[in-house]
Ligand SMILES: [Zn+2]
């Protein structure tokens with residue numbers, strides 16, 4: 475039995491890098507040697523609190539890029555030695571929601587969930603091979619390619635909220651997701667305001683496309699600070715939340731102008747709720763939009779943006795550690811030392 479090194483999740487706060495069996499692929503699957511994996515807020519949350527879909531001890535990590543080392547005999551389009559990047563899910567294409575075109579709501583989305591990027595090898599299930607696996611073109615780094623999954627979620631959110639040319643857009647949170655929103659809003663021709671507590675992150679936000687930044691630790695009224703940056707202080711055309719805190723969801727709603735649009739993106743703790751004034755929602759004719767995950771169409775768009783070098787990976791992936799130091803990488807991400815951390819087997 476072939477062995478590999480992998481980070482195994484045992485319990486919240488208990489992750490061990492150890493020798494495990496290399497996954498075996500069937501006729502429709504692909505085995506990839508991981509060249510780079512990235513930390514993600516979701517992995518950090520799972521590391522601290524566990525995750526309902528984990529069966530410990532288990533592999534984890536879901537953002538990766540690498541080289542194909544084994545191809546099932548019934549796979550077409552991929553061959554050994556190819557540099558590839560994959561998304562971490564694929565919809566079934568057959569359930570009610572898939573048929574209606576809501577692929578992120580697929581009832582079987584999580585059946586194909588790919589975990590195990592923090593390892594020397596990763597097995598790509600057939601549904602992902604068929605729908606969400608791509609060759610990395612020459613000249614595009616593994617690091618840039620590995621942004622595929624988070625970027626595809628941000629592309630989906632951006633698409634769903636519909637930013638128009640010339641819109642004013644606020645993005646609350648300048649973590650990896652918030653920064654990608656800043657970039658995409660800028661690419662859409664918006665005037666972008668980025669809010670965060672960290673001066674360091676706001677500096678990255680300015681580099682990646684923010685026209686204005688607000689350090690919310692220096693302001694008493696975050697909503698007023700945003701409104702003041704808009705014409706006649708009426709608020710922004712589009713307000714985006716990318717922190718996952720109910721309080722920020724509520725504030726984000728207040729930042730939109732009349733008839734404005736609000737994208738509530740960051741997943742909050744289970745069981746939490748928010749309060750929205752009924753008068754505000756009614757008389758201001760607000761559109762509030764929640765989104766979850768992404769769809770193959772948006773994964774493809776994210777791939778296109780990456781391969782056209784529209785996403786400056788060096789601003790988003792700031793540090794690199796070996797696989798043996800996976801815990802350090804997760805801790806760095808947790809304590810905001812850097813933006814995303816690359817884990818290199
Ligand atoms: Zn992710």
Ligand SMILES: [Zn+2]
Nearest residue numbers: 566569572580
């Ligand atoms: Zn489905």
